[in-house]
Amino acid sequence: MEKSVNRISIWLALPVILLSFSSVPSATEASLKVSSKTLKPWQLPEIPYPESNPYQKAVENLGKQLFFDPRLIGDRTLSCAACHYPGTGWSDPLSNRHSETRAMERHTLALINTAYQQRFFWDGRGTTLENAIETHLKELSVKMADIPALPSAYQQKFQQAFGSSSITSDNIAKAIANFLRTIVVNDSPFDQWIAGDRSAISQSARKGFLLFTGKAKCAGCHTAPNFSDSKFHNTGINSLDPGNFDVTGNPKDRNRFRTASLRQVSRTPPYMHNGSKNSLMAVIEFYSHGGDRHSDENGLTVLNLTEQEEQELLDFLTSLTGSSTSIAVPQLPLNDLP
Numbered sequence: 001m002e003k004s005v006n007r008i009s010i011w012l013a014l015p016v017i018l019l020s021f022s023s024v025p026s027a028t029e030a031s032l033k034v035s036s037k038t039l040k041p042w043q044l045p046e047i048p049y050p051e052s053n054p055y056q057k058a059v060e061n062l063g064k065q066l067f068f069d070p071r072l073i074g075d076r077t078l079s080c081a082a083c084h085y086p087g088t089g090w091s092d093p094l095s096n097r098h099s100e101t102r103a104m105e106r107h108t109l110a111l112i113n114t115a116y117q118q119r120f121f122w123d124g125r126g127t128t129l130e131n132a133i134e135t136h137l138k139e140l141s142v143k144m145a146d147i148p149a150l151p152s153a154y155q156q157k158f159q160q161a162f163g164s165s166s167i168t169s170d171n172i173a174k175a176i177a178n179f180l181r182t183i184v185v186n187d188s189p190f191d192q193w194i195a196g197d198r199s200a201i202s203q204s205a206r207k208g209f210l211l212f213t214g215k216a217k218c219a220g221c222h223t224a225p226n227f228s229d230s231k232f233h234n235t236g237i238n239s240l241d242p243g244n245f246d247v248t249g250n251p252k253d254r255n256r257f258r259t260a261s262l263r264q265v266s267r268t269p270p271y272m273h274n275g276s277k278n279s280l281m282a283v284i285e286f287y288s289h290g291g292d293r294h295s296d297e298n299g300l301t302v303l304n305l306t307e308q309e310e311q312e313l314l315d316f317l318t319s320l321t322g323s324s325t326s327i328a329v330p331q332l333p334l335n336d337l338p
Helices: 002-022 025-029 038-041 056-067 130-140 153-162 171-180 189-194 202-210 280-288 307-318
Strands: 233-236 257-260
Touching: 002 153, 038 189, 056 153, 056 171, 130 171, 153 171, 189 202, 202 307
Parallel strands: none
Antiparallel strands: 233 257
């Protein structure tokens, strides 16, 4: 009778033991846990507006109109939006065009989260967003001494925005910059994940984040919080483009280019400064093999990522894409110029 009682006790206890084991996370699940302290630096702060150009609704609205108005550019055939098209991630689906200089063809950088950038253009010749816009407008208006005249209806809008009806290149740059700083994506699955929703991204994407910040060495240049250190690096691409050397004149800066942000990156192909990579997987494979050139100049090494690791890294990069940033084209003032 005593043996029967012992057997019954064992069988009754067995479900409790099994339940206890089932509540213990697997080694894989435990290894994927990332602390809040590690994730916090990746949270985007409030949009930084300079004291010289604080946010004002009237200034933003004016900047939005100017951004879409082809009459702003020298020959009046292309607006800013013609190359930075909202429907394609505020970038250009073409691999490259004469978008920055007349000498070099470069892929159009996306304008998403540009408020958080510290240097501008692939070669870094823009020191502030306002300076970059004014510089670029002058480059595009090469046949004209000043910014082209705009319809007189704009005078009232400049009066509302800046307290003066005078249309100056400085105020044009301030208006467009004010507008561009509103183009922010901060609701991606990754953003939701770091905000506390641990189910926002897949297990594969979480593994990809660990690869991104570890073995794949991506976070060495694509730093928190905007996935860009705003510095210049030799990316291992075979290219005659001098890059940052054109700005500094320092031979060490030859073929170095500004780190592009990876926010919304799945919607902004092609990639690299010359648009030579048509897909994110092509970029991942490129760096897995150590780039086109192996030298002390770029510090690239062969990563030997497995196919599974490449897919996990791709899943993570895809998780950086949030809601669409497309907007309606604003109504433009009627043309009263000859």
